[in-house]
Amino acid sequence: MEFLDLTIRELHNELVKKTVTPLELVREALLRAKSDANNAFELIMEKEALNLASKLKEPEANNLFWGIPFAIKDNFSTKDVATTASSNILNGYVPVFDAAVVKRLLDAKAIPIAKTTLDELAMGGSGTTGHLGTTYNPYDRKREHLIGGSSCGSAASVAASIVPFALGSDTGDSIRKPASYAGLVGFKPTWGRISRFGLFPFATSLDHVGYFTRSIFDAASLLNILAGRDDEDSTSSEVPVEDYTRLLTTDIRGARIAVIKEVVESIYDKDIGAAFQKTLASLRARGAHIEYVSIDRKLLESLFPTYIVISCAEATSNNANLDGIKFGPHYEAPTYEGTIMQARTKGFSELIKRRFVIGSFCLMKENQEVLFLRAQKIRRMVVEKITAILSDFDVIFVPASPTPAPRIGEMSDRLSDEYLIADNHMIIGNFAGLPSITLPIGFKKNLPFGGNITGSPFAEARVLQIAKVVEDISGFYNLSTRTAKV
Amino acid sequence: MNFEAVIGLEIHVEMKTRSKMFSSAPVEFGVEPNTLIVPNDMAFPGTMPTVNRQAVINAIRVADALHMQIDEVLVFDRKNYFYSDLPKGYQITQDKRPIGRNGHLDVKTDVVRTISIERLHIEEDTCKQLHFSDYTLLDYNRSGVPLIEIVSRPDIRSGDEAMKYVEAIRSVVIYADVSDGKMEEGSLRCDVNISLRPLGSAKLGTKVEVKNLNSLANIQRAIDFEVRRQERSLLLGQPIVQETRRFDEATRETITMRIKTDAVDYKYFTEPNLTPIRLRRDFIDEAIASCPELAETKARRYLGDQGLSERDASIILQSKDLAQYYDEAARCTTNYKALANWVTGEVVAYLNKKSIPVENFFISPSQLALLVDSIERKDISSKQGRDIFAEMLSTTSSVKEAREKLGIATQISDESIIITYISEALTAFPESVEDYRDGKDRALGFLIGQIMKKSGGKVNPGLTSKLLVEELKKR
Numbered sequence: 001m002e003f004l005d006l007t008i009r010e011l012h013n014e015l016v017k018k019t020v021t022p023l024e025l026v027r028e029a030l031l032r033a034k035s036d037a038n039n040a041f042e043l044i045m046e047k048e049a050l051n052l053a054s055k056l057k058e059p060e061a062n063n064l065f066w067g068i069p070f071a072i073k074d075n076f077s078t079k080d081v082a083t084t085a086s087s088n089i090l091n092g093y094v095p096v097f098d099a100a101v102v103k104r105l106l107d108a109k110a111i112p113i114a115k116t117t118l119d120e121l122a123m124g125g126s127g128t129t130g131h132l133g134t135t136y137n138p139y140d141r142k143r144e145h146l147i148g149g150s151s152c153g154s155a156a157s158v159a160a161s162i163v164p165f166a167l168g169s170d171t172g173d174s175i176r177k178p179a180s181y182a183g184l185v186g187f188k189p190t191w192g193r194i195s196r197f198g199l200f201p202f203a204t205s206l207d208h209v210g211y212f213t214r215s216i217f218d219a220a221s222l223l224n225i226l227a228g229r230d231d232e233d234s235t236s237s238e239v240p241v242e243d244y245t246r247l248l249t250t251d252i253r254g255a256r257i258a259v260i261k262e263v264v265e266s267i268y269d270k271d272i273g274a275a276f277q278k279t280l281a282s283l284r285a286r287g288a289h290i291e292y293v294s295i296d297r298k299l300l301e302s303l304f305p306t307y308i309v310i311s312c313a314e315a316t317s318n319n320a321n322l323d324g325i326k327f328g329p330h331y332e333a334p335t336y337e338g339t340i341m342q343a344r345t346k347g348f349s350e351l352i353k354r355r356f357v358i359g360s361f362c363l364m365k366e367n368q369e370v371l372f373l374r375a376q377k378i379r380r381m382v383v384e385k386i387t388a389i390l391s392d393f394d395v396i397f398v399p400a401s402p403t404p405a406p407r408i409g410e411m412s413d414r415l416s417d418e419y420l421i422a423d424n425h426m427i428i429g430n431f432a433g434l435p436s437i438t439l440p441i442g443f444k445k446n447l448p449f450g451g452n453i454t455g456s457p458f459a460e461a462r463v464l465q466i467a468k469v470v471e472d473i474s475g476f477y478n479l480s481t482r483t484a485k486v
Numbered sequence: 487m488n489f490e491a492v493i494g495l496e497i498h499v500e501m502k503t504r505s506k507m508f509s510s511a512p513v514e515f516g517v518e519p520n521t522l523i524v525p526n527d528m529a530f531p532g533t534m535p536t537v538n539r540q541a542v543i544n545a546i547r548v549a550d551a552l553h554m555q556i557d558e559v560l561v562f563d564r565k566n567y568f569y570s571d572l573p574k575g576y577q578i579t580q581d582k583r584p585i586g587r588n589g590h591l592d593v594k595t596d597v598v599r600t601i602s603i604e605r606l607h608i609e610e611d612t613c614k615q616l617h618f619s620d621y622t623l624l625d626y627n628r629s630g631v632p633l634i635e636i637v638s639r640p641d642i643r644s645g646d647e648a649m650k651y652v653e654a655i656r657s658v659v660i661y662a663d664v665s666d667g668k669m670e671e672g673s674l675r676c677d678v679n680i681s682l683r684p685l686g687s688a689k690l691g692t693k694v695e696v697k698n699l700n701s702l703a704n705i706q707r708a709i710d711f712e713v714r715r716q717e718r719s720l721l722l723g724q725p726i727v728q729e730t731r732r733f734d735e736a737t738r739e740t741i742t743m744r745i746k747t748d749a750v751d752y753k754y755f756t757e758p759n760l761t762p763i764r765l766r767r768d769f770i771d772e773a774i775a776s777c778p779e780l781a782e783t784k785a786r787r788y789l790g791d792q793g794l795s796e797r798d799a800s801i802i803l804q805s806k807d808l809a810q811y812y813d814e815a816a817r818c819t820t821n822y823k824a825l826a827n828w829v830t831g832e833v834v835a836y837l838n839k840k841s842i843p844v845e846n847f848f849i850s851p852s853q854l855a856l857l858v859d860s861i862e863r864k865d866i867s868s869k870q871g872r873d874i875f876a877e878m879l880s881t882t883s884s885v886k887e888a889r890e891k892l893g894i895a896t897q898i899s900d901e902s903i904i905i906t907y908i909s910e911a912l913t914a915f916p917e918s919v920e921d922y923r924d925g926k927d928r929a930l931g932f933l934i935g936q937i938m939k940k941s942g943g944k945v946n947p948g949l950t951s952k953l954l955v956e957e958l959k960k961r
Contacts, residue, residue: 077532085531097525099532198532204758234536235761314758317566320575321529325624336570336622363566363753372755 004028007478008068008164008218015067016059022067022111026053029069029113032162038136038147040156042074042115043082049113056109064221065108071157071166074115075122076102077198081112085200086130087120089347093327099198100230101167101209108225113163116153120349122169122202123315125177127152128408129351137181137405138481139447145405148178151212155182158212161480165213165222171202172307173400173426175210176438176452180400183440183448183479184212185467187219190457191433192237194223195230201318203311206430214478216439216468220244223460239458247461248468253287255466258393261292262300266422267402272449275442276399279451282473283397288466293389293396297421302378303431304424309362309375316359322347383432387456390434394462395455397470398425400438404447426452435460437467440476448479488685489720491713493642497655498675499634499665500611501544507610507632508535508578515671519614519625527613527629529573534759537562541608541632542585542765544664546773548634549586549606551658551780557583558765562608562757567750570622571612573629579609581754593642593650601651602639609633634664640679640690645709649702652676656702660806661780669700676705681726682716691716692726696740698733708733712740784809792822801830807844808834815851821862828858832875848882849875856885863899864946870894899946901953907937907945908957922958930954 003011003020014020026049033044053067060066072078075085077095084090098106105112119129127149128134135152136143138160147155151168155178158166168175170188179186188210199209209226213219227241259280267273284290324330324343331342348356362371389396402422413419429436436454443449451470455463471477503513509526526533542560549556563581586606592598613629615622636655642648656674660667667674676699681691696712699705711733716726731740781803788799802812812829819825833854837844857878861871866889877888898904911933912919921929930951937950 075531077530083531090531093531095525095530095532097530097532196532197534200531201759231536233534233759235759313755317564317576317753317755320566320568321531321573323568323575325570326528326573327530337568339570340568360753363755365751365753368753368755 002482004032004069004164005161005478005480005482006164007215008064008213008221009215010478011068011164012064012066016061018059022053022056023050025067026050026069026111026113029163032160033114033157036157036160036162038138038143038156038160039132040114040116040135040153040160040162041071042084042086042117042132042153044114045081045112048081049111052109052111056111060109063108065105065110065225068110068165069113069163070105070110071114071116071154071163072102072112073118073122073151073154073166073168075118075169075200075202076167077200078102078112078115081115083115083200084131085121086118086132087322087347087349087352088131088329089322089324089343090328091131092329097198100195100232101226102198104225114157116151116157116166118152118154119150119174120352121200121315121319122150122171122174123311123352123355124149125172125174127155127178129349131349134408137447139183139405139484144407145447146181146408147405148181150174151178151186154212155179155184155186158182158184158214159480161482165211165218167209167211169199169202170208170210170430171206171311172424172430175208175212176400176426176429176436176450179212179438180440180450180452181405181448182212183443183450183476183484184214185216185219185437185439185471186210186212186450187223187435187437188429189223189227189435189460190237192235193239193435193458193460194226195228195233195236197230197232197236201314203314204318205314206307206311208430208433214480216464216471217245217248219437219467220248220464223464227460237458242461244461244464247465249465250469250472251287252283252466252469255288255395256393257283257288257290257466258293258389258396259290260396260398260425261294262297263398263422263425264292266417267399268418269403269444271442271444272399272402272404275449276451279441279470279473280397283469286469286473288469291393293393295385295389299378299382299385300421300425303382303427304420306375306378306382307424307427307430308358309371310379312355312359313362313372314359316356316363319356379431382428386428386432386434390456394459395453395466397451397453397466399441400426400450400452404444404449429454433457435463437463439467439471439474440479441470441474443484448476448484489682489713489717490685490687491643491709492640492681492683492690493644493648493709494640494679495638495642495648495651496677496679497636497652499548499636499655499659499667500673501541501632501634501664502666502673503538503540503544503632505538506630507538507541507608509533509630510536511630513631514627515673517627519623519627522627523629527573527626529575535578535757537760537763538632543773544632544662545585545606545608545634546765546770547662547777548636548658548664549589550774550777551662552586552589552591552603552606552636552655554586554589554603554606556765556770557585557587558767558770559583560585560763560765562760563754564757566753569612571615571624573613573626577609577612578757578760580607582756591651591654593647593654595644595646595650599641599643599647601641601647604637604639606634606636609635634659640681645706645713648678648709649706652705653702657781657803661778661784663778669702672700675699678705678709678712680709680712680716682713682720691720692728694726694728695730695746696733697730697743704733704735707738708740711738715740781806781809784813788822788826792816792826794823794826798823798826798830801834802826805844811844811847811851815855815858818852818855819859821858824858824862825855828854832872836879849878853878853885860885864949865897865899866894867897867947897946898941898944899949901949904937904945904950904953905957907941908933908950908954910940911936912957912961919958919961
């Protein structure tokens with residue numbers, strides 16, 4: 001049986017009909033996970049998953065997640081299951097509590113089958129920097145292409161149909177970029193919509209919990225159970241949670257969609273450009289109002305440096321708890337400085353150290369004003385600009401990436417428009433904490449690429465409505481390496 | 487040359503809230519190490535802070551008692567540094583916007599001086615380190631305990647004044663129910679910054695910090711020592727070194743801990759896990775209005791309406807629990823002065839003798855009030871009152887029970903009844919009346935004895951003697 005090629009909703013129907021049991025599903029998922037060739041997993045939770053699955057007997061018709069296997073990015077705390085954030089400094093760390101989202105899914109009787117790889121401590125966009133090495137894009141059997149990061153393992157496991165959904169985190173575009181490279185729906189709702197409790201922090205003010213699915217319906221149904229106030233995360237919102245699946249519609253007449261001119265102009269890939277224009281035309285044909293809006297290039301070009309300053313500054317503080325004293329590898333030394341220095345010297349890769357040095361530098365008294373505080377000011381300018389646009393439009397729609405998945409080791413020119421603008425514009429969604437979703441809109445040769453839809457704070461329902469229509473237009477529903485006809 | 491000491495104090499107060507500042511772990515002192523911990527207190531990855539509401543209320547109360555401006559927006563910052571007692575690698579504190587600013591406190595030594603207070607902010611405690619010869623143990627029970635830090639301006643001029651200032655702040659935090667204020671247990675910790683300058687000079691001298699002051703007396707001793715030490719150095723033309731010193735209890739001297747080079751850069755920035763919280767005006771007002779009565783207010787009440795002596799008021803206020811005992815008793819009587827005499831006299835003497843805390847004192851405030859009232863109404867004599875008091879304590883009985891046991895009936899103070907007894911006696915013993923007229927005072931005692939006998943000892947002796955003399959004169 002190939003049940004795991006199905007989406008969550010489809011699997012649910014089979015479970016309710018009892019054509020398959022949770023135990024059979026989990027066995028199939030574990031089998032696929034074990035034969036994974038893309039380095040998607042930190043840890044396969046075989047014993048735990050089989051144990052949970054064997055307890056589920058009577059299907060729950062009203063609970064879409066009953067018996068559904070899923071994967072968890074390894075920067076979510078999982079009780080009694082080692083969690084390393086793909087960093088050596090956390091080798092051997094076994095948390096004593098579940099992240100809020102993990103708990104919600106467990107309460108819904110979904111079954112975690114694995115912890116997935118990430119760029120070390122979620123800092124990176126390539127999926128190549130975790131302590132287990134590069135995670136590959138399942139669309140390329142020759143393993144020459146990236147899947148992107150930092151949520152690389154979660155993206156790979158959903159794209160390869162090992163699980164129908166996986167948890168991820170998104171600080172710059174760590175869900176939405178790999179979603180583009182892996183032909184997936186990658187969604188991060190509004191900052192505060194989903195509790196971050198138990199997510200290992202990278203840059204608190206930019207961190208979002210999100211997930212990968214293979215359909216918009218599944219994305220909406222996941223939000224139904226993950227959204228909502230959590231007293232353990234005081235930044236989580238009291239705004240009422242809606243029924244996002246019920247609000248899905250195919251009628252988008254009158255919807256106002258903004259396209260950022262400078263982003264589109266910075267994309268030189270003809271196939272991506274064409275697929276995007278085709279999608280726009282179809283949206284227009286269905287009654288949406290499409291309009292190009294402009295954002296000062298200078299502001300767009302400063303997104304990346306601003307992001308680096310803020311994220312590195314917060315990261316250096318957030319990761320100061322990793323000192324080898326309380327958990328992770330411990331080194332004896334005559335002084336506490338010695339213990340901390342050894343743990344951090346041996347535990348972090350050079351890339352991480354570089355980020356911490358940058359972050360520390362930006363926070364130094366003599367630099368705060370010109371670096372950290374100036375970055376905050378630019379962030380505010382970006383937020384004001386995007387808020388102004390969204391006051392006039394339902395959503396902003398742009399290509400999610402300037403290219404399909406790049407080759408491993410292929411570095412784009414970091415000063416080009418293509419890099420500074422087209423490769424980094426999704427950071428806007430993190431600066432402003434906006435609901436933002438990537439979904440497939442086309443293929444170039446064998447590699448998928450996506451479009452990105454971003455809406456106003458807590459307008460998840462609207463974002464999902466428009467995404468649903470884009471999914472209908474593209475026909476890329478339940479896209480995976482097993483179902484893609486390429 | 488005459489020097490002037492310029493002294494500023496930083497006081498850390500551990501709050502005795504039910505749970506920690508940013509976590510749900512309970513706050514308790516003197517329990518088994520590492521038993522009061524939730525993952526947040528050890529900075530396990532993914533844990534997040536949540537603000538303790540009661541701690542904010544406490545900080546508002548203290549800030550108000552110190553006449554401070556209270557910020558209506560609660561903002562927290564991170565103070566970043568690595569240390570073995572700091573689990574997160576940063577401390578959550580308030581840097582840019584302390585909850586209280588620009589306060590003051592009057593301190594009375596030979597004169598009354600107003601000490602300005604720069605700021606009061608909320609923060610969390612670190613874990614406790616126990617150092618041994620070749621290892622250190624960490625107790626995370628203290629990690630995250632709520633603190634308030636109160637920073638004075640350098641307005642203090644002497645060790646005595648510093649001690650009085652700390653005493654006054656200690657009284658505020660104890661009476662406001664914010665802390666137990668026990669310096670010896672570290673609930674109230676004090677760091678002193680001290681420099682000297684020529685009298686009349688506006689320029690500040692080099693500052694020395696003194697730590698580890700665990701009693702009021704030591705604050706004064708350390709400052710007095712430090713003033714003499716710096717004075718001597720300056721007179722010898724030796725410059726003062728900017729350093730941190732600690733007070734050594736054994737030698738009663740301050741000794742160098744570390745020389746301060748450049749100040750540490752704590753790389754403060756706003757805590758992103760706690761978005762600024764707007765404190766509603768009514769929340770602040772309610773926090774202040776519901777603050778338990780402070781010693782200063784109690785003193786005004788005692789010396790004003792209740793008419794207590796300064797001595798009694800100050801004895802009562804030396805202990806919050808004793809003041810509470812007195813206040814509860816004072817709600818049951820209006821004989822405040824008599825009550826205060828009893829509390830500061832018999833009660834305190836008993837408690838001291840038995841060395842038991844007032845909260846364990848057997849006689850309830852209302853019972854004591856009852857006893858005081860009986861004496862004041864002249865139902866019983868003071869002597870009988872003391873007998874009853876002793877009986878109550880030795881047999882754990884009520885006023886009524888003790889009195890019955892001792893056979894002390896209600897005194898007769900009704901004049902018409904007493905006069906009836908007197909008339910009977912005078913009629914029965916005319917010779918005694920004669921004796922009295924002849925100037926034989928003995929007769930008076932005899933007659934009173936007879937009246938006592940007749941009344942079963944119930945008549946008020948003082949009143950009886952007064953009325954008897956009047957009746958005799960009439961005859």
